[in-house]
Amino acid sequence: MGPSGLSPDALEYLQILRRMCNFGENKALSLVYPHDFRLTEKEKTSICYLSFPDSYSGGLGDTQFSFRLRQSGGQRTSHYEDGGEYNREAPLTLQREAAHFFGYVYFRQVKDSSMKRGYFQKSLVLVSRLPYVNLFQSLLQLIAPEYFDKLEPCLEAVCNEIDQWPPPAPGQTLNLPVMGVVIQVRIPSRVDKPGSSPVKQFNQENLLPAPMVLPSIHELDLFRCFQPVLIHVQMLWELMLLGEPMVVMAPSPTVSSEMVLALTSCLAPLRYCCDYRPYFTIHDSEFKEYTTRTQAPPNIVVGVTNPFFIKTLQHWPHILRVGELRMSGDLPKQVKVKKLAKLRTLDTKPGIYTSYKTFLHKDKTLIKRLLKGIQRKRPSEVQSALLRRHLLELTQSFIIPLEHYIASLMPLQRAITPWKNPPQIRPFRQEDFMKTLEHAGPQLTCVLKGDWLGLYRRFFKSPNFDGWYRQRHKEMTQKLEALHLEAICEANIVAWMKDKSEVEIVDLVLKLREKLVRARCQHLPVKEETLQRVGLYIETIIGSLPEDLQAVLHHH
Template sequence: MQPLFDAVECGACNKVVPVHRSIIGAKGDRICTSCARPDVVDEPIIYCSTANTPPWITAIGFVHFDLLLGQVLDVLYPPLPLSVSQETEVSFLCFPDANHVADGDSIHDFVFAYNASECDASRMSVKRQSLAADKSPSSAPSPSSSPKRGFDSSSTELFCSTLFRQKRDSSIERGAQQKALVVMSRYPFPSVSHQILRIVCAELWDTPGSDPESTLKAVYDEICSWPPPLPTNTYRLTLMNRELSPYTTPIYTAAQLESLRWSEVNVNASRVAWRAQLVDALVASDATWTNVKRALVVFLGSAGCTTGLRNALEEIVASAVTPDTERVAMTSILRQILEVNSERSGGEHHGHEGGSTSSGALLHLFRRSTEPPLRPDIVCIQNEALEQLQERAHAIVSSPSLSRAECNVNGPRRGKHLFHELEFHHAMRPHLLKLWKLWELLIIGAPLAVISFDAPTVTAICFSLASLFAPLHFGGVLRPYLTINNREVDLFMTEQAPPSTIVGVTNPFFVRKCMKWPHFLCLSKEVDEPATHKMMPVDSEKREKQQFKLKNRMFCSRHYLVKTEKTVGEITQEVSNGRSSPSSKGSFVDLNPSSMEGNSMRQVRQHFLDLTEEFLAPLKIIIQTNLRRLRPFFVMKTDGGGCGDILSEDTLLRELSSFQGVMPYSSFKTRADMLSVYKDFLQTNAFRVWCGEQYEGIRREVLLGAMSLEEVLLMNPQPSTRHLVLQALQEQLDIVISRPIVDLTLMQKLSALCSSIPALRVQLSIS
């Protein structure tokens, strides 16, 4: 085995480690100390909250119906700078699209997406301005501020729950009183949102003389005093002197919360990808203004560039007109990019664990080149940014308000996944035998339109379907409730349905619009069947087959490859006993754990969770094996893009076809069908998100297993490019600290590994 400087290759894991971190094995070869240790059970991830952790809810509002203006968002606290069109859209989403609701209350959920560039800062008030005044000619929006179409990474998507009330009132010209409460949140926790709505409804509408503005403000302030919601942690919360049901938060990662969205482009977009690429262009030894300008243009148009930073960079670019000012301009740009938008914490920097190697002892690991790998002016700026990052890390650890929680992703204490609290058994009862087909549609990223008789049912079904293939995170476009007033309607109702999309509607008008969709699910009540066949053209193929004239039908344009001969009786005996669904519509949440419906739902979910994990098991083994073998790439890659550029689709399919482990043969009709489903799955956004999670997990494992900065540097076998590892470690520390929920263990480890970087950079710049 040829040593590389003072490093050797482990005979067990092929990992390059320092000589003093290895021992002589039984066969006479060198084995790293990690392989020599007995197997250690994976410890749960320790997450902690910071000042950037969002509260349970983002805003709470009150919507009423005006006879002249329609739905109006009357009060919103805290005020969001929503434009008139954005307020109109969220107001219409709070009301049912068709009048299928009798007197009483109904609760449904939806996803509201708005673009910050369309917001109107002049409308930042709790009591919303009159829409009639906003629609005056003098306040008409300019052509440059016209609403944007499409999904983009700069949109903010909020999970919203609304309680709609209709009450007959002969004194009103319309004959009924209609109003709604809406809760907006970064977290998709429907059970908590529904309980908040019921308590606020009792306090605001059922209590005479209540003021909406003061009530909503008091509710929001009390919710902000709750402990921050950390993954897989159980909370006992109270609101308005009423105790909520104990709630255990689902499994979600810090990276998901940073962009917990259901838009395909948004999931793909990395907050720091373009930032990292621009920094690479600026710190390159052969950096020229032409190369930097090309990366700068891309960064200015990305979501990672804030408005203030964009204005500052544009001023610098405008002043760089001569070659003499190019270097000054590039240095100024780098300082703006790496600056930290937070107050510098006072006090001494905290001590570091491990990693005590001096910078002088590390210099021999870098091979000198014709040009220095680091310039003194660039080193100064990077070291300043690193110093601020370490001070922020110290402030997080020493904060008296720090809240920690163990995220148990694996093992018997594994928590629930997103939307697993929703009860969909009753509404899906006519289609329970088709759940395996729906699971296959979700795996291959096929578009699916769902139509139902009311908003609560269709939203519960859409969210439940999105969670049917957990632990995969639905990375497509999820719109569980659309109305004819949505600006996004034109994006969905096209000749070709967008891939990886789930859309829920209640208005039969959408049947004509969704006629070109390949997969359509229709749900109806026994006594209230939507006459969807009347909305279709006479020459429609679906009308000829009467797919929608019959109630509770599913139309799909796909030859299924998964076995569908199974019955729900194999999972639970509740349906096979011939029980009919109750006549009253439930709330789809807060099921009694001991009830028969609750047990049946949990058994069905557990079955499909096991089915998905069995499907992912071969891929997981192949990906993790390859990533551990290509260990140097983990340290240098910082954009969070996953492993798509390391493992191609052809490579994965080839290894799957020759995989010797356990394969999910029993779930598919033939082996060829199984490989065909794998091939379609590798092209979906759900796979890219999941692959990115695997990449992040292996990189975390590599960094936590490193005993010193020297060991991390030796992971890169090319000495002339090891200076890039220093930048990658700093970039990774910036990513971890900037997340709304911080991985405490990883942050402390990165801070310790970076402790020797400033002095080492200075030595490299003058060597």
């Protein structure tokens, strides 16, 4: 237990619960939990600005939204590191981030004549490295209203409860008690089948009161987020796949952050490898970097609400402007695609301002099903499931040919021999890959027609391809290492040693030791018994050497 009364495990979920006060224009951090969690001054300032809606809307009441913040200063090792075990088992899209914090905000604005401005304005913010938007926003819905009434003692009590929570373990269903409620949620795992929805509830009968079950720790209501852009889902998916710079202009931080998170999640199970800011303000330290006209905009999706950005970001290639949802008859009014040049005035209509031409044709059957679903009052979660499945199938159709090709670059198992370094993975040649598409391309699994080849060529230039390739190459390298260790285990070591010099034998001992260390450090996909056998081999080899050498090697 640290001085804050929070254990390392609790920090996993709750890096900081903090309240912000707003005195006139002066935004200040008035309380940080746990007390010993260190933030740089730059981070504190950013968090203060990001915790308040920056466009004045007379809206009273409570709002929730999210932000993502670049960590400033060097790498900080936090006391909850688990040796990377969580990231190894979690889906790529839910990994803990090393260089960013996520902020989850609950903001309240109510009339209060005792305040100088006539309003009570406060935000409760939870900061974590985990993108668990549903879990943390649900947690804030429980805590924030109580906290605004009872202030600090309430927060202390909550922190003590969260302190007892188990760390998030991929594949497990957790029961998380807080304020008389048990939140039940399953942490997704990398081995889950994409698109399958896990069992909703577990061990109900012995939990009293009945738990508050979250169907997902992170998935947004995609259908609700995309209602005004349903007919453009194909275009938005392509823009995300290619990592194109995009601005989302919205009437509130809630709409802006939900739209940005919905967009960046629509590539699952492929990881979106570019930067994204669900809510961004003019006070952000990267403001100058994004608004400069001297260089191309970075690969990022930013969500903004301040009309000032219309002027400063009109050189960006893709701008999605969403308003409050309007209906036309019983269907949501769809935004139109417009030329960027039209984005001049401050009262710009909703629309997608871009000159981008899609590579693939629209999926009209999907759009018809969704629109029919609205008329038939189909529940939003069913509509979301349809949309999510469509996007999943689209991404898989695109990625499966790449997976097949990269798998063919792996050396054959029979080429892996015990006493030679394992053969290299062959290089990825884009032209060779393109040749495979004729027989094994996306057309096998996807009905969508269009210029798939053109889409792949553009994808190769994007950070998403780079991120995917690095990840796969790393996994294949580790697999090779593992196969090599297994080959060594199956070899006849005594026969090999017969005609070898002492130098060669000592060299083998050192190499095997290094392999063993690497296998344990990198958690290679090797059975424990294989590692133990390699350990025994090392002992056998050392035992065959003269005593003076044995002594040296035992101390080495």
